[in-house]
Amino acid sequence: MSATVLGPSSTAVTEAVGGLPAFPYRKTMELSVAQAALTVALLSSLLLSAEDFNDASSLRRKSPVAGLCTQLIEPSGFPCSEHKTQTKDGFILGLQRVSSSSGNLRKQRGSPVLLIHGLFMAGDAWFLDTTNQSLGFILADRGFDVWVGNVRGTRWCHGHVSLSEKDREFWDWSWQEYALYDLREMIRYVYTVTNSRLFVIGHSQGTIMSLAAFTQPDIVEMVGAAALLCPITYLNHITARLALRLVKMHFDQVILALGIHELNFKSDWGTRIMDMMCDRRVDCDDMLTSITGKNCCFNSSRIDFYLEYEPHPSSAKNLNHLFQMIREGTFAMYDYGRWKNMKRYGQLKPPKFDLSQIPSSLPLWMGYGGNDALADITDLQHTLKELQSKPDLLYLENYGHLDFLLSTRSKEDVYDRILTFFNSLGTVRSY
Numbered sequence: 212m213s214a215t216v217l218g219p220s221s222t223a224v225t226e227a228v229g230g231l232p233a234f235p236y237r238k239t240m241e242l243s244v245a246q247a248a249l250t251v252a253l254l255s256s257l258l259l260s261a262e263d264f265n266d267a268s269s270l271r272r273k274s275p276v277a278g279l280c281t282q283l284i285e286p287s288g289f290p291c292s293e294h295k296t297q298t299k300d301g302f303i304l305g306l307q308r309v310s311s312s313s314g315n316l317r318k319q320r321g322s323p324v325l326l327i328h329g330l331f332m333a334g335d336a337w338f339l340d341t342t343n344q345s346l347g348f349i350l351a352d353r354g355f356d357v358w359v360g361n362v363r364g365t366r367w368c369h370g371h372v373s374l375s376e377k378d379r380e381f382w383d384w385s386w387q388e389y390a391l392y393d394l395r396e397m398i399r400y401v402y403t404v405t406n407s408r409l410f411v412i413g414h415s416q417g418t419i420m421s422l423a424a425f426t427q428p429d430i431v432e433m434v435g436a437a438a439l440l441c442p443i444t445y446l447n448h449i450t451a452r453l454a455l456r457l458v459k460m461h462f463d464q465v466i467l468a469l470g471i472h473e474l475n476f477k478s479d480w481g482t483r484i485m486d487m488m489c490d491r492r493v494d495c496d497d498m499l500t501s502i503t504g505k506n507c508c509f510n511s512s513r514i515d516f517y518l519e520y521e522p523h524p525s526s527a528k529n530l531n532h533l534f535q536m537i538r539e540g541t542f543a544m545y546d547y548g549r550w551k552n553m554k555r556y557g558q559l560k561p562p563k564f565d566l567s568q569i570p571s572s573l574p575l576w577m578g579y580g581g582n583d584a585l586a587d588i589t590d591l592q593h594t595l596k597e598l599q600s601k602p603d604l605l606y607l608e609n610y611g612h613l614d615f616l617l618s619t620r621s622k623e624d625v626y627d628r629i630l631t632f633f634n635s636l637g638t639v640r641s642y
């Protein structure tokens with residue numbers, strides 16, 4: 212991985228993706244119609260040529276053969292078991308249960324904790340650094356009964372009862388289904404197996420899902436408390452340059468119009484885009500900055516290792532839903548347009564997720580960063596205003612979006628605080 216710092220990353224990314232000449236960022240905000248059309252045309256040809264390779268063998272080429280336990284968790288000396296459970300709409304989710312590497316703790320399981328990863332990630336996200344740095348390992352070694360969640364479409368899940376990944380319908384969902392089907396089912400599964408309420412920890416999109424799910428009484432009654440890293444509900448103040456540019460280009464609508472439903476950056480066309488955005492010309496670190504904000508404590512010499520696991524697939528409809536939130540400033544269900552909304556929801560606008568429905572008795576902890584370009588502070592204040600409870604807050608001025616997961620210091624800076632919060636509640640079993 213080249214450590215050379217190149218010019219403004221967004222400029223270089225534009226150059227890489229669209230073949231546009233390099234110009235300063237402010238000017239690109241006034242992207243002319245012609246330039247936008249050119250970019251769209253180039254992107255389309257890139258995506259369309261990808262269709263040639265879009266057969267199952269190439270899509271699965273980089274898929275791990277073994278499960279997450281065998282690949283990443285057991286090699287570090289942690290006992291791990293694979294679980295499967297099926298959502299109401301037929302997706303077969305994979306979950307992993309991890310216990311302490313120390314023999315003494317193995318027999319007596321502590322409170323269950325469910326870990327919910329972010330967008331284009333999966334359960335591996337909690338185990339990517341050393342056992343002393345990664346939250347999943349740290350929780351297990353503190354005696355927690357660690358459950359690792361994975362949403363539909365990620366490589367640790369097991370498809371659908373009747374649909375194939377080649378079917379358009381397989382990808383016909385957004386984070387709304389992650390929240391109301393996948394998270395509901397994962398929480399129900401852990402609750403049933405452990406016979407206990409559980410703690411939930413989410414990062415990024417995992418917090419969108421969690422907060423949406425907690426507005427549902429039948430879900431939140433199974434949850435003892437939650438710790439949210441980079442909490443997000445409203446998204447209309449994000450500052451991530453590349454994300455804003457893609458929103459402005461209507462990238463989400465363009466790819467849907469082109470018939471692209473699966474967003475898989477490990478497919479052949481996806482790999483090509485990743486290589487273009489993330490090669491020696493543009494330091495990958497720089498690209499991550501333009502998506503997530505400046506990460507203070509991220510170890511960029513580990514990026515090659517992270518890329519063995521990330522990114523995981525998601526759906527174009529999910530990106531579209533997230534971009535709707537950026538455009539419309541809402542925390543609401545997917546917007547199908549007025550008439551389809553009427554048919555589906557019985558109203559012209561999609562129903563909002565009402566944060567005031569989250570019971571004030573649910574203990575909440577939130578960690579947020581001053582350099583986070585996705586979980587913006589103004590948007591977080593909006594969230595806090597609508598919640599009935601006052602969450603415990605940890606503000607880290609230097610932290611960006613990925614630091615909360617991958618900072619080399621996140622144990623001291625963040626995870627110890629979460630452990631203190633959970634420990635202050637006693638065991639959830641006593642609720």
Ligand SMILES: *[C@@H]1O[C@H](CO)[C@@H](O)[C@H](O)[C@H]1NC(C)=O
Pocket residue numbers: 341342343
């Ligand atoms: C983790 O921390 C413990 C105690 O501080 C230390 O003995 C051990 O070597 C560390 N392990 C790694 C992989 O850094």
Ligand SMILES: *[C@@H]1O[C@H](CO)[C@@H](O)[C@H](O)[C@H]1NC(C)=O
Pocket residue numbers: 510512513619
């Ligand atoms: C950063 O990553 C490299 C490569 O894995 C590793 O050797 C180094 O110890 C890491 N640094 C820190 C501070 O964790």
